Amino acid sequence: MSETASGAPADWRDQVFAALRQAEIRQVGYVPDAGHARLIELCRADPQIRAVPLTSEEEGIGLAAGAWLGGERAALLMQSSGVGNCVNLLSLAKSCRFPLVLLVTMRGEWAEFNPWQVPMGSKTQQALELMDVLVYRVERPQEAAETVAAALAIAFNGDLATAVLLSQRLIGAKEWLK
Amino acid sequence: MAEVTEHAAGLDRRTAIGVLLAGRQDLLLVTGLGSTSWDAAALGDDARNFYLWGAMGAAATVGLGLALAQPERRVLVVTGDGEMLMGLGALATIGAARPSNLAIAVFDNGRYGETGMQASHTASGVALAGVARACGFAEVFDLAAEEPLAGFARRLHEPGGPLFARVAITAAETPRVLPPRDGVFLKTRFRRALGVEMS
Numbered sequence: 001m002s003e004t005a006s007g008a009p010a011d012w013r014d015q016v017f018a019a020l021r022q023a024e025i026r027q028v029g030y031v032p033d034a035g036h037a038r039l040i041e042l043c044r045a046d047p048q049i050r051a052v053p054l055t056s057e058e059e060g061i062g063l064a065a066g067a068w069l070g071g072e073r074a075a076l077l078m079q080s081s082g083v084g085n086c087v088n089l090l091s092l093a094k095s096c097r098f099p100l101v102l103l104v105t106m107r108g109e110w111a112e113f114n115p116w117q118v119p120m121g122s123k124t125q126q127a128l129e130l131m132d133v134l135v136y137r138v139e140r141p142q143e144a145a146e147t148v149a150a151a152l153a154i155a156f157n158g159d160l161a162t163a164v165l166l167s168q169r170l171i172g173a174k175e176w177l178k
Numbered sequence: 179m180a181e182v183t184e185h186a187a188g189l190d191r192r193t194a195i196g197v198l199l200a201g202r203q204d205l206l207l208v209t210g211l212g213s214t215s216w217d218a219a220a221l222g223d224d225a226r227n228f229y230l231w232g233a234m235g236a237a238a239t240v241g242l243g244l245a246l247a248q249p250e251r252r253v254l255v256v257t258g259d260g261e262m263l264m265g266l267g268a269l270a271t272i273g274a275a276r277p278s279n280l281a282i283a284v285f286d287n288g289r290y291g292e293t294g295m296q297a298s299h300t301a302s303g304v305a306l307a308g309v310a311r312a313c314g315f316a317e318v319f320d321l322a323a324e325e326p327l328a329g330f331a332r333r334l335h336e337p338g339g340p341l342f343a344r345v346a347i348t349a350a351e352t353p354r355v356l357p358p359r360d361g362v363f364l365k366t367r368f369r370r371a372l373g374v375e376m377s
Contacts, residue, residue: 027246050246052275055267062236062268066208066243069228069365071374074243092233092240096361 012170013038015145016103020049020075023152025101027052027067029060030077035105035171039077057082061089065098073156075101080108080124080165081117090131093161100161101151102133111173125165133161138170187322188346191285195221197327198256198283198345203335206244206372210237210257212292214285218256219357225371228364229357235265238282242272245280248372252279252334259286259300266309272340273313281334281341282310287349295349310342322346 010018017039020028028043029052030036043051054060057078064074078086083104093100107114108121120127128135136151138144144166151162189197195217199205207227209215214237215229228244230237241255262269262284272280288301300306307320316339321327330343358364369375 027243052242052246052271055270058235059239059265059268059271062233062239062265063243065236066240066245067247068243069240069368069372070206070244070247071369071372072243072247089233089236092230092236092361095232096365098365 011038012141012144014042016148017042019145019149019152021046022149023156024073025075025152026050026072027063027074028077029054029063029074031055031057031079031082033077033079033105035079035166036077036103039103057085058089061086061092061100064100065092065096068098073099075103075152077103078105080104080106080121083124083127083163084120087127087131090128090133090161094132097159098161099155099159100133101155102128102163103148103166104163105166105171106168108168110167110169112168113173113176121168128163131161133163135163135165137165137167139167141170144170188287188348189322189324189327190350190352191217191287191347192220192352193324194285194327194345194347195256197324198254198331198334200328200331201335204251205334206248206251206253208237208241208244208253208255210234210255210261212258213352214256214258214261215357216352216355217285220352220355223357225367227357228368231359231361234261235268237261238265238268238272241280241282242268242275242277245277246275249277249279253277253281254334255280255282257282257284258291259284259288259306260290260298262306263299263304269310269313269315269342273310273315276314276316276340278316278337278339280339281343283330283343283345285345285347287347289349291349291351295351305344307342307344310344315340315342317341319343
């Protein structure tokens with residue numbers, strides 16, 4: 001595990017950000033999400049990265065395709081519910097073999113409070129796989145950055161669509177009753 | 179209930195695409211599913227055209243990603259009213275991102291041309307130019323004649339944006355001229371034309 005300048009182990013979210021930097025990601029499309037809050041903040045603060053807030057996750061599939069047409073690499077940050085919004089648009093990535101990297105924070109699983117999150121959360125991986133997106137799942141913090149780096153590598157080396165599911169156990173279930 | 183109105187005044191769509199792309203220079207073009215893709219093909223296929231054959235609603239956001247990646251180039255998205263209505267949120271996203279090199283032109287016949295000319299929301303009075311204005315586009319045009327459209331076409335090459343034009347067209351059907359439909363080919367050809375494809 002890498003360490004920060006102070007010597008403390010870096011947070012896995014900071015390590016994921018470093019993986020995006022390392023892969024020369026220049027555009028990051030996102031819908032605001034608690035699980036991605038740190039990563040969104042880091043992307044917005046980085047002058048090398050154009051962070052683009054979206055009204056719906058499906059816009060990100062078009063954004064990433066356009067970025068690639070113009071010679072830039074993009075990554076998308078979304079919650080598992082947003083994967084459902086993307087399904088038809090994934091045909092754009094598949095038909096044209098656009099490289100695609102989705103970092104998906106999971107809801108509707110580990111200790112979920114809101115049952116309305118469960119129908120999409122429990123089918124997120126299957127929905128992605130139905131559309132031939134390669135899916136990698138992260139359960140432990142020490143695996144997060146290397147898994148994201150691996151997904152970035154295979155996506156941009158092979159013009160393939162990939163998703164990394166960041167499990168709810170990893171992120172921590174949303175606290176509802178404070 | 180809103181009355182369905184005919185878009186009586188309007189341009190022939192093939193005339194409109196010709197006016198828009200006259201003096202194209204190095205403009206990059208994205209077209210939406212489906213008639214606007216046939217319009218661009220009718221004018222002449224070009225490596226700098228990216229035609230969407232699917233992904234309805236995505237034309238504007240493909241243009242956005244491209245415009246952000248190529249800030250020195252002008253990017254034009256030409257799509258239809260039905261395609262734009264499916265991705266209306268993209269106008270808000272573009273309004274927030276404010277790319278100064280992106281323009282969107284919507285050919286509005288108030289019809290879903292590919293599915294049998296059923297009325298779209300714009301035939302019931304939904305005003306796309308008003309939506310774009312409310313979303314914060316820098317300049318918004320509502321055009322129904324050749325001369326003002328030619329003015330917009332010249333404006334495309336000047337700095338500043340994002341620009342939005344609603345172009346009223348007639349619902350007359352035109353011969354289908356189909357561009358290549360192999361997505362990988364279109365993508366790679368476009369990237370080569372821009373000099374960003376390494377292999």
